[in-house]
Amino acid sequence: MSANLTFPKGGVHPPELKGLTEKLAIEVMPLPDELELILGQHIGAPCTPTVKRRDEVSEGALVAEVTKGLGVPLHAPAAGSIKALGSSAHPLRVSAPSITIKTNPEAAPATWEVQEDWRQSTPEELLKKVHDAGIIGIGGAGFPTHVKLKPPADSPVDTLLLNGAECEPYITADHRTMLEKAEEVVEGGKILLKILGIKTCVIGIENNKPDAITAMSSAVAAATEAGFDIRVVALEVKYPQGSEKQLIQAITGRKVPSLALPSAVGVVVHNVSTTRAVRDAVVLSKPLIEKVITVSGRGINRPANLLVKVGTKVSDIVEFCGGVKPDLARIVLGGPMMGFAVSTLDIPVTKTTSSVLFLTEDEIDSRELSNCIRCGWCLEACPMGLEPKEIGIYVEAGRPEDTAQFGVFDCFECGSCAYVCPAKRPLVQFVRLAKMKAKR
Secondary structure: OEEEEOOOOOOEOOOOOOOOOOOOOEEEOOOOOEEEEEOOOOOOOOOEEOOOOOOEEOOOOEEEEOOOOOOOOEEOOOOEEEEEEEEEEEOOOEEEEEEEEEEOOOOOOOOOOOOOOHHHOOHHHHHHHHHHOOOEOOOOOOOEHHHHOOOOOOOOOOEEEEEEOOOOOOOOHHHHHHHHOHHHHHHHHHHHHHHHOOOEEEEEEEOOOHHHHHHHHHHHHHOOEOOEEEEEEEEOOOEOOOOHHHHHHHHHOOOOOOOOOHHHHOEEEEEHHHHHHHHHHHHOOOOOOEEEEEEEOOOEOOOEEEEEEOOOEHHHHHHHOOOEOOOEEEEEEOOOOOOEEEOOOOOEOOOOOOEEEEEEHHHOOOOOOOOOOOOOHHHHHOOOOOOHHHHHHHHHOOOHHHHHHHOHHHOOOOOHHHHHOOOOOOHHHHHHHHHHHHHO
């Protein structure tokens, strides 16, 4: 196995805080009474419902599709009836259009059985199955997977990277998936290789997960097959090791140009959980209707790694995990570095939800912000070599449209700058505001 690898510029080392859940096996959460499916779960055009109120639907049935533009279809995570075509709470947009399904606890769960050998299918047939199953990037921004698997003709790809870094504090969903479903992840990697028409796959895992490295290495060794060159490498523990551009540079040494896609340097990156979902879509014809999430923080009575149906509300998760503690101070969807604090338990899980964190006052930094002291720490921490302090200063001065010169559109909002800032300035929020204003 290769020595520990990492990216050369910036990065931070927040406390890992994975001990609450890293040893907890994945549990299947019981079916809630209702599921709320947000129609815009991916980058691109939101879905349009194909059902109407009072319609009966079976588990896995199509309930919404994208009629034009970039996107993937949406499926019923469980059998039931359509209760409403309305809106649901959303962590960014306050509310978003959704479909509410009243689940039928009496319905027999769907059985997903192995179909024909995928090796006999063409790459085009496999790609269609990925699209039809509604697969998107589970570990990131929700980019439709089938689009990612069709790189531009002028950017030939030679390497597939599977991202098992899971560098955010607290989150252990990918870790448990690699431990418990290693063979399925490896098979998914082979399917991706066949679709891309290449043979080289590298699985990168941070070295704070030695058991996952062992499990994935064993699965790779057991699945040796002509035409597939798959290996596992250990990555140094450093945030944001799991970011696409940083992962590519750490493993291959290639640097993705500004505003370019990974395919520009011959690489495609997929999260390990997305890869497993691709395997399920192709091997079982199973759509993306459930996912593993981490429920953690000292503000929840029972931390867990849960397999939940897409559309499950946070309130149902709280009830299943024994409720919250009196000293709960903040609820965060996603990780503490890139997630979003929410003010309601009525928000539903989407395909991209990686975790729900219940944090106490001891786990958050609630100090008030102050003026920039020009210490330069944010410049040193930025893995993209940008100037976060200047972006913030220009935004405060009412000149967000002038921040492109400081690399605002190259920022992927990892939060490293805000983490190290001694003045506790909301640098990520400044970046988001600058992007919105500069695009107008």
